[in-house]
Amino acid sequence: MGHSKAQKTRTHKRIVSIASKRFREKGLAGFGIAEVMKEAGLTVGGFYKHFDSRDDLVAEAVSSAFGGWKRRVDAAASGGPSISLAKLIDSYLNEAHRDNPGTGCAFCALAPEIARSDKRTRALTSEQVRNDIQLIATLLPGEDKRTARSQAILTFSALVGAMSLARAVSDEALSREILETVGEHLKRFASKQQGSNRGKKAGPLSD
Amino acid sequence: MGHSKAQKTRTHKRIVSIASKRFREKGLAGFGIAEVMKEAGLTVGGFYKHFDSRDDLVAEAVSSAFGGWKRRVDAAASGGPSISLAKLIDSYLNEAHRDNPGTGCAFCALAPEIARSDKRTRALTSEQVRNDIQLIATLLPGEDKRTARSQAILTFSALVGAMSLARAVSDEALSREILETVGEHLKRFASKQQGSNRGKKAGPLSD
């Protein structure tokens, strides 16, 4: 029953980390406080010394899910501009991500539930969406900032929609087709000069 | 306490219709049997003469949501090929649809929850996704069937993703920007010959 300050911080992070994973797997309403605490090796009673309410945990868990995804995106972004967007797309639209929502993107796992959540969670989401659009825009080859932002919004939407649909269907072939097809389209955009349909000035893509 | 066969059928449809709307609004776990029955002017006890389980209602309600959306899509599809895809896109990516999930598309309202649902619901979803892709493909101007299907998958994914994100963010300007930007991109594809980036052979779009 130890409780140093450092220990409490570690415990807090562990609770949030578990909730973040399980919420993505089972939905924001699909996993209870008792289960989270049990998985963290604790009991229900201690929960409210860490959080004022369940919604508090939801907000922190969603934020943590964004952070985890961001670290993976940053890793994918360490490279040349065009090739890394292709990498990012591939690291998103694949079967491993589809089959492991707990460690994946929070948007395709939770977007409709976030839309029904409290203001704080949705404010965090606004910021994360802004960041992700910004990141994708910088990875796009076009020079025109406005065009890059516009294309980034399309890319981001298509990524999230494709994964949402690929997970929702039971037909494995259809699910794969969605992932592959959208991936091909988006990578084509990523390797092409934006803002005009004239050129096919390829980016530094090797394949 | 009347109960003719015709009456029972009407009651059944009413229950499904209410559930279909409320599930889209509050999530598959966000609305209880007692509430559905109460809104239908009935009490809990009668529920299980209509459905074997709650999952039965979920499956029927999701199916009903697909049907309702299909009718609206069919209405939008009554016109020339290219102009009606632009119409379809506009009828999807707007603020009225964003703010009224209960009468809107079931994918952007429920996709992650459907992914966690039973096999039957996901099988229904596969069929609906196939139909919607097929519909969009026939509305695309390109002659090449494979290209049209590929483009339809991208369009469908971007529609669902854009609406999911537009609903999840609290920032109204960002939300609108997502809807407008993705709409512009998709309508540009819809009015352009697919399968090549050479031409800009416009479709019969009037604007």
Place this chain on the structure above:
DNA sequence: ATTATCTATAGATCTATAGATAATGC
């Protein structure tokens, strides 16, 4: 006779709180 619906409730589960216990930290 059958059955659609009602009232009532069992049993499970979930959030939140109360009070006890045992460790930290001044």
Place this chain on the structure above:
DNA sequence: ATTATCTATAGATCTATAGATAATGC
């Protein structure tokens, strides 16, 4: 002295069932 955690439980809610009631339909 403070507090992180524990045990125990109140109170709410949700699915599903049991048995009664009142209408249909043979």
